[in-house]
Amino acid sequence: MIVPPEILNLLIVSATAMVAAAPVILLLLWFRDKKGGTLW
C-alpha cells in the first residue's frame, strides 16, 4: 500500500506550515508575559 504523492505533499507542506507558525506564537507569548510581569 504505497502512499500517493498528493498525500506525501500534503503531509510535508502542512507540517512545514505548522513549524513556521510556532516561533511567531512563542514571540507573542513572550511579549504577553513580559508585559504582564510573568516572564520569570
Added chain:
Amino acid sequence: MNSDPVLRADLGWLILALFSAVWIWLGWWLGRRAQGLDGFMLAGRKVGLALGTATAMATWVTSNTTMAAPQLAFQMGIWGMVGYSLGSIGLILFAPLAKRIRQLMPQGFTSGDFIRLRYGKLAWRVFLVISFFYAFGWLISLGMAGGVLINALTGIDYHIGMTVIVAVCVSYTLLGGLRAVIGTDFLQSLIILTGIVILAVLAISKVGVDTMHEQVLAERPELLNLLFPAAIMFLFNNLLFGIGEIFHSNVWWSRAFAFREGVGFKAYLIAGLFWAPVPIVAGFLALSVPALNINVPAADMVGPLVAGELLGAGGAVLVFIVVFSALASSLDSLLAATSDLVLTDLYKGHLRPQAGEQELVKAARWITLGLGVMTWLLCWPRITTLAELLYFTGAFVASTIWPVAAGLYWRSINPMGATLAMALGTLVGLLSYFMIGFYVAALVAAAVSMILVLLTTWLAPRGFDWQMLNPTPTTARES
C-alpha cells in the same frame, strides 16, 4: 567518513566560537540573579508560559530529532518520520501530569522524590538505576551527535567537536543553573524552528515532493509502503518510548516544579503541538537521497549530508546552527536535571542527609562539572549509531510509565508491584531488544510493566495519603 565536508573547517570554527561565546555569556547573564537552591535548581519556581513552552519544546527537539529523524526516514520511510512525530504524545500526555505534580508536590525537587515518597526506598533505588542509565544514554547520544555533526559538516575531528559542545553546555549550565538553561532554550527554540522551516522550503523548491516520491518509488519503494511491518512496530514502540522518557525523566519533572502555578498544563500541551510536525519537516529531507544520488557512509549522517548537498555552503551553515542549538538546548537541560537528581537523590538522599542549603548549592556546581567530564569520557569512543543507543534505553524508560502515571492518580497502587513492574519490565524489554529488535523494546517493557501494576494492585491493593507527597522540610527524609 568517505565524503567531503560541506563546510570549510575555518568557517566551522568561526560559527562554533561565535555561538559558544553567546551561549556562555547569556548563561552567565541570565543566571546572575539566581539565588539559593530553588533559584539555581528550579529558576525560582516562577517560570511563565512563554519560557515554559519554549524550554519544553526546545529540550524535546534534540539532535535525535534533527539527525535521527532523517536517519529513521532513510531506514523506515514515511513511518519513520511519522512515528518519530508521535514523540509529541508524551509531551501532550505529560500536561495534566505536570499540573498534578505541581499540586501534589509544591516543594518537590526531583522525580526521585516522588518515587521515594510514593513507593518507598526499594522502588526509589530501582527507579534511580533506570533514570541514571537513561540520562547517561541520552547524554552520550547528544555528545556523540555533536561530534558527528561537526565532523560531517566541517571535517573537524569528531573528538574535538564533541569536546567543544560538551564544554560549552557545561560552562553555561554551571554559571546560571536552570535560569540559564531555560533562557537560552527560548532563543534556541526560535533558531531551531526558523532554521528547519528555511531548510524545508528550500528543499521543497529545489527537489520537489513529486520528484522525491518518484525516485524513492523506483529505488526503495518499501519506504513509501504503509504496510512496512518493522516500521509499524517502530511507530507504536516510539510512542511508548517517548511517553516513558517524559513521564519518568527529571528533565520534565524539574520543569513541572519550576513553572509558575497554572503554567505546566498549558506549556506542555502547546509544546507538544509545536513539536509534532518537527520530525516530519526534519525527516523528509532523507527521502531526497535517491533523487540526489548521495553516497551515505553512515545512516546517522544522512541529515547533514542531504542539507549540504541540496543547499551548498549556506545550507550547511544553517543546518550546523540549527543542530548546534538543538544539541545545546537538550544537553544543558539534561545536565541540569541529572545534576539535580544526583544532588537530591544520591548526595543528600544517600550520602549527606544533613547537608544545608549552602553546601548543596556548592555541590550542585561540582556535580554538573563532574557529569560533564563523565559524559565527555563516555562519548570519546564512538560506540554505536545514535538511533541504536537511543532505543536501547527504551526498555528502561517504558517500564516506568505505569508506576509513574498510576502512582500520581491511583491511591491503591501496590508499591511492591510498582517496583517489580520497573525491574521486570526493563529486563524483559531488554531481552526483546536483543532477541527481536530495537523497535520492540519499549513496547514489551511497557506491556510487562502494565500487567504487573494492574495485577498486583488487583490482588493486593494498598492505601496512600496524598499529603505524604508534600512533607514539611524536617520530615522530608524520614519516610
